[in-house]
Amino acid sequence: MENSFYVDSERLSKEALAKKHLLETDPSSRKNHMEYLPGMEIIESVVREKVMSHMNSYDYSVYTAADVRAALEHDTCSIEDFKALLSPAAEPFLEAMAEKARFETSKHFGNTVYLFTPLYIANYCENYCVYCGFNCYNDIKRMKLSMEQIEKEMKVIADSGMEEILILTGESRGQSNVEYIGEACKLARKYFRMVGLEIYPVNTDEYRYLHECGADYVTVFQETYDADKYETLHLLGHKRVWPYRFDAQERALRGGMRGVSFSALLGLSDFRKDALASALHVYFLQRKYPHAEMALSCPRLRPIINNDKINPLDVHERQLCQVLCAYRIFLPWVGITVSSRESAEFRNGIVKIAATKVSAGVSTGIGDHESKYTGKESGEPEGDEQFEIDDNRSLDKMYKDITDEGLQPVLNDYLYV
C-alpha cells in the first residue's frame, strides 16, 4: 500500500499542470537532489556519513527476542541495543519497553511536561513536496502576516498564558525572507520567554542573525533520511536539496543556537530506518556539540486540504509508541515532543512514558488564533492550514489534563542569555 499524493487543481494553468505532471512522471526533469544550489553553505562534517552508514546497513529482520531482552537489561543502551529495540522482534516487548522508558524519563525529567504552541506566520511555499498541504501546486488560501498581524496573534496567544512559541513559515525565501522572520522573532521576545523556529534551512550567518533577534531553538524535519525516497517526494524547490537540509542543525548550532530538534515524518518511507537515522543524527551531533540541547519529534503523516486520504500507512499507534520508547531508552537526556497530529488519548498516555513536551492551543493555519481562541471572527482573511490536527485542546484544558494525570505542566524552563 502506498499513499497517492498527486492532486491536480482546476485553477492551475495548462503550463503549470504540464510542468507538474512532468516532474511527477519523469525523474530526469528533476534537479539532482544531492547537489547544492548557489548560495547554500557547505560545511565539512562526518556526522552525515556515520548516520547513513548505520542506516544503510540496518537489517532489522536479524534481531531476535534474545537481543531485545539483552537490550532491556543493559544499563546503557548501545547503538546495537537501539537497533534491536526498533526491530519487529521488539513489538511483543512493548510493555517492558514502556516501563523502562518511563523509568528513564522520570530519572531525567521527573514528572514535568513542557507546553508550547506553534505560530504559523506565512504559508507561501516554493517547493513541491507531494504530501504537504503548503506545497506550491496545492490550491489553498495563501497568506503572509504583517508585523501588526503577527503582534496581534502573539498577544492573543500570550494572553492564554503560553510562554513558549514556535514560529513557523512555509518554505519560501521569496515571500518570507530571513529579515521578515527576524523581525517576527524580535516581536516574539516581547511576549514569550522562549522562541523557537521551524523555517526553511538557512546558512550559519543567517542562523546567527536569527539568534540575535531572539530565537534560540531550531527545528528542521528531515522528512525521510532515505535520500532516494526523498527525491521522489520533494520534486521541486530548495527543499529538494537533501544534504543541505541534513546539515541544518549543525549550522544552527554553529550560529549560536542553544538547541536543535530533529525528526523524520513517519509514513513516508521505512519508518524503522528513519527512526534509527533520526536518533543517530542526534547521537552523533551531540558527541560533536556536547553543550547543545537536543530534541526529537515523531510526527506521522496526516491528511491535508484537497487530499484527505493521506495516512501514515504501517506506522500505527503501537509502532509509534515503540519508536518513542526506543528513543527514550537510547537517548534518555533528550527532549521528546509529541504534536497535536496525535489524538488526546495517545498524548495523555505517552507523556507518562516518554514524551516531555506537547503543544496546546494549536492552529496550523495563518492568522486564525483570535477566532480559534476567542470565538470572535476578526473579519480579516485567514490562510489555510498545513495539515489536519487531531488534538484540539486549549492550553487551559491541556494544563488541567496533565495535572490530572499526576504530572506537572511547565510553561517555561528557559532563560535567554
Add this chain to the structure above:
Amino acid sequence: MDNDKLIIGGHEFSSRFILGSGKYSMKLIEAAVKDAGAEIITLAVRRANTKDQESILDYIPEGITLLPNTSGARNAEEAVRIARLARELGCGNFVKIEIMRDSKYLLPDNQETIKATEILANEGFIVMPYMYPDLNAARDLVNAGAASVMPLASPIGSNKGLATKEFIQILIDEIDLPIIVDAGIGRPSQACEAMEMGAAAIMANTALATAGDLPLMASAFRQAIEAGRKAYLSGVGRVLTRGAAASDPLTGFLRD
C-alpha cells in the same frame, strides 16, 4: 546536637537537608519544609522566569532561604548574568553556580565555575558552587571566595548514589568549608552514608519528587541525614576489615 549548626557565608541553619531544583510543585516544597525540615530551597532562575500562573517565588514559605541557581549557563559569563538577574528578582545574596557544557550528563565545568565564583564573590554574593569532586579545583574555589563546595555524588539521573565517594572524602578531609553533597543521591541510605563521612549537608530533589508518598520520603530523608550526622559526630566505630584481627599481637616480638 542542639548547637550543631550548618554555617554558610555567616548564616546559620539547623537543617542539613537542602531541596534541589528541577521538579517543583507545591506539594514537594511543602513536604521538603514540613517533613524534611528544609531551610534552604534551591530555585532555578530559568524556572522562576515565568509568568504568574506558576510563579515559584509564591510557593516559598516565609523564613526559608532561597538559593537561586544558574542552571542553563554554559560558561562563567552566562552564570554571572543569571546570578545578577536572580538578585534583581529579589532572591537575596545566595547563589548556587551550575555551569554545564554537557547536556548529556550535565557534568559541571570546574574551570568556568571557578571563574564565576571569583566574580560573584567579589560582588558580595554568597557563592555555593556545584562541582566535579576534584581537590585542586576545590582549593581554587576556596581561594576564589566560595562559601561552600558542592561536589556531585554521581551524574544527574544516574541513580548511582555515591559513585564519587573516595573523592568526596578527600574534599571533606582537606577543605575547610562545608562540603554539601549534591546530585545523584537517590535514597535516604545514600544520604546517611554521605553524612557519616562528614558531609555538611545533602541536596536532593528527584528522589523526593518521584516518590510515591512525598511526605513519607521527605521524613525518611530527614531521619537519614540526622542519623548520619549523629554517627559522624559520635565518631563512627571501628570497621573490621576482611578477616579477624590477629589474636597474637604482630609486635609481640619486641623486647623493650
